[in-house]
Amino acid sequence: MADDGGAKTLNAFLGVARSLSGRAWAQRPADAATIRAHMQTLGLEEPLARALAARGVGADQGADFLRPTLRALFPDPSSFMDMDRAAEAILDALQAGASIHVFADYDVDGASSAALLVRWFRAMGTELPIYVPDRLTEGYGPSARAFDTLKASGADLVLTVDCGAAANEALAHAAAIDLNVVVIDHHLMRAEPPKALAVVNPNRPGCNSGQGNLAAAGVVFVLLAALNREGRRRGLFADRPEPDIRQWLDLAALGAICDVTGLTGFNRALTGLGLKVMSDWKNPGLRALLAAAGGEVGPAKSHHAGFILGPRINAGGRIGRSDLGARLLSTDDPAEAEALALELDGLNLSRREVERAVAESAVRKVExxxxxxxxxxxxxxxxxxxxxxxxxxxxxxxxxxxxxxxxxxxxxxxxxxxxxxxxxxxxxxxxxxxxxxxxxxxxxxxxxxxxxxxxxxxxxxxxxxxxxxxxxxxxxxxxxxxxDALEIDALIDPAAATRALFDAFEQLAPFGPANPEPVFALSGVQAREPVQMNGGHVRCRLVGPDGASVRAIAWRCADLPGGQALLSGQGGLNVAGRLKADDWNGRRGVQFEIEDVADPRMV
CATH class of the missing domain: 3.10.310.30 (Diaminopimelate Epimerase; Chain A, domain 1)
Structure with a gap:
């Protein structure tokens, strides 16, 4: 894809100007000099060096990208508008013995953010009550009704996380009833901030932190660093250990991945290092939820957060009790964690059925x-x-x-x-x-x-x-x-779709917006032994002209042109997709997850 005065033109990859899904294919653009620099300084093979350059990683940024550290990338908390004010207000309330409550959104990012605060306060000897609004009866975010309830329960200070930045009317009501509020958020907001002791939001107009890609959990993690710094200034750790916030990086990573944030810079470091912390599975709630889902402890990947843990945590806020996720991530009681995890797993099964019915009805209406x-x-x-x-x-x-x-x-x-x-x-x-x-x-x-x-x-x-x-x-x-052109990182043949190739490109993980998962293309393959599965998925083997093959799956496509081409067993197809680990029964192989299909005869 070339840039010509701001307009993008496509050089069709494999000649695919229009796939069976209507998309053009293009090689992901990369600067040749940067590719060479990555090969020389990092010792990378050309395809991986190209992929790194194509993700906007400069010649002098490769080491920090592949091996990110908090030391190199952690932002100064004071660069966030109102961050110092928030830390001071929170510690003033803590030292005064005020009643502090956290008000959280009902999704994964909200639950992770709340759990981060609960765990920091617990390390300081204080239990922090959690309030999560009911999706059906209260809707999203703070409301006058919720603040009245919190005030009546004795709250002196409310910390809103993953919500509140645009709740101007609700926060005006809180001020009117003498309820102090600190807002920690990342959503778009109005030019005029809500009335609060502090509004910390990297997407707030005028905030110069440069961290607008953070999820709320990432903003809260920086707040914990600010609280530690202010606590040191006040001498709060003279007779107690300073909370080690690094042990909770798993919660920050969970929020970043499940809220689909841009995984670059500090947010990438936060997420990558958080997955390493998650891999120890020391958080009782995450460990219990993994077990309830039938997973086994081991190295955590973005897939664990985004597709195993996240949907189950969200299920509580979607069709169950809205506070289940925050309670699960906050508890240190294995028995409570197990009970909550089993409840969330059951709710997730119900959620799938409800989702399927709504999706089918919506498709019929629109089409x-x-x-x-x-x-x-x-x-x-x-x-x-x-x-x-x-x-x-x-x-x-x-x-x-x-x-x-x-x-x-x-x-x-x-x-x-x-x-x-x-x-x-x-x-x-x-x-x-x-x-x-x-x-x-x-x-x-x-x-x-x-x-x-x-x-x-x-x-x-x-x-x-x-x-x-x-x-x-x-x-x-x-x-x-x-x-919407599908950008390809490399052309391979089925024989090259190996675990070694997968492992090499895993150096770029974790993947997400601004750091997309590598996409590979296969040319002139045939789908053999195609099988339509429940849910409209298609499983097959993709076989190249030389007879080499790779196991493959395409999700929810049996009724679409690409899925129908696979099911027909048609040969000579161009197929694009991603390599996924296939560790079933200890085989340490790969599976090709099909993203798009093109028929050269129809281009």
Whole structure:
């Protein structure tokens, strides 16, 4: 992909200008001089050096990227607006014996953030009560009702985590009832901050920390460093050990991965080192949840956080009790951890069924109208009694399917209110568009960040919301289509799809936004022994012209053109995807996870 005056043009990789999913393929661009530098200074083979350069890692940054350390990358806490003020306010309250409570969002990032604070306060000899709003009855974030409840329970200071930065009205109410609040967040917010003792948010207008890619858990981790620093200044550790915050890096990593944050710079170090801490499985809640999911202790990867632990922690906030995740991550009692983990695992099974039903209904509605395949910028779909706890997951699934932003809204037929969640495409800032819809009074509530947003809307105004979002995002659509090209790191043949290649590229992990998982292409392969599995997945062997093969799977595609090409056993296909470890029964092999399929005869 070349840059010509800001417009991107594609040099089709393997000649794929349009795959069976409608995407172009391009080799991930990399500077030749930087590739050579990585090969010479780091001793890397060309494909890995190219992948490193393609991820924007400069010639002098390779060592820090491959072996990140907190010492080299930890930001000065004071660079965050209000961070010093927050640390001072919290320690003032702690030293005065005030009643301090944490108010957390109900997702993984909120639970991780709350658990970080609980564990720091516990190390200081104080138990920190947790308040998590109920998704169905209270909705997202702080409210006047919640603050009234906390005030009545005796709270003097409330720390909001992963929420609060845009809750201006609720925090004004807290101030009116003399309830002090410190906000720790990372979401987009208004230019005028809410009324609070401190508002710490790297995405706050005017904050110069340069850490806008942090999840809330990452911001809280920096707050813990600020608390330790302020505590040293006050002499609080003269007769007690200073809390070693490094032992809780696993919680910071969990929030970063599950909130799909950009894994670069300090956030990459936080996540990579956090996965190493997680690998010891010393947190009773994480260990119990892994066991409940049928996993075995061992080296933790992003997959553990994003696909095994995260969905189960989220299940409590989605269709169960909203505080289950925070309680699980905070407890030191193995018996309590086991009970909570089993409850969350059961809720996750129920969540899957609810999600499947909503997704099927949403697909039927949208594909009957053709909104998924027209030139509209965004798909908005609503249905009565769709569970608000799963609309975000469904939106993400449908975004993957249709390659455009999707907003899914569950409407309560009694109140006439819709609770919705959206997921976006790179290049389209959905959170900003939703915020604009709220400012235009199309929504009752709304906000988020570039790739995800939540909203509340009157059902009768959903068509107006659809038109507003399509108008707002129309200019970003062309950029998003260009960015949606599938970027390939290397062309390999099935014989080269080995564990050695996988292990070499694992040096780039952990993967996520801004550090994508390597994508490999196979040319002229045939799908042999294809089998359609439950859930619409397709399993097969990809066999090259020389007879070499690799086991492969493609997710949720049996009814799509790519999946149908695989199921037909068609030969001569170009296939792109990712290598995954296959350690079943100790085999230490690999499996090719198919992302896209192209038929050269149809290009």
């Amino acid at each position: 009957a109208t053709g909104a998924h395949a027209d030139d509209s910028a965004v798909v908005v779909v609503a249905g009565e009694d769709w569970h608000p706890g799963v609309v975000g997951i469904v939106a993400g699934r449908l975004r993957e399917r249709w390659r455009k932003p999707v907003v899914v809204i569950g409407v309560d037929p009694v109140t006439g209110l819709g609770k919705g969640s959206g997921r976006s495409q790179p290049g389209m800032n959905l959170g900003r568009a939703v915020q604009a819809a709220w400012e235009a009074e199309v929504l009752l509530a709304g906000g988020g960040h570039a790739m995800a947003a939540g909203l509340t809307v009157e059902a009768k105004r959903i068509p107006e919301l659809t038109a507003f979002l399509n108008g707002r995002l129309a200019d970003e659509r062309a950029q998003a289509v260009a960015l």
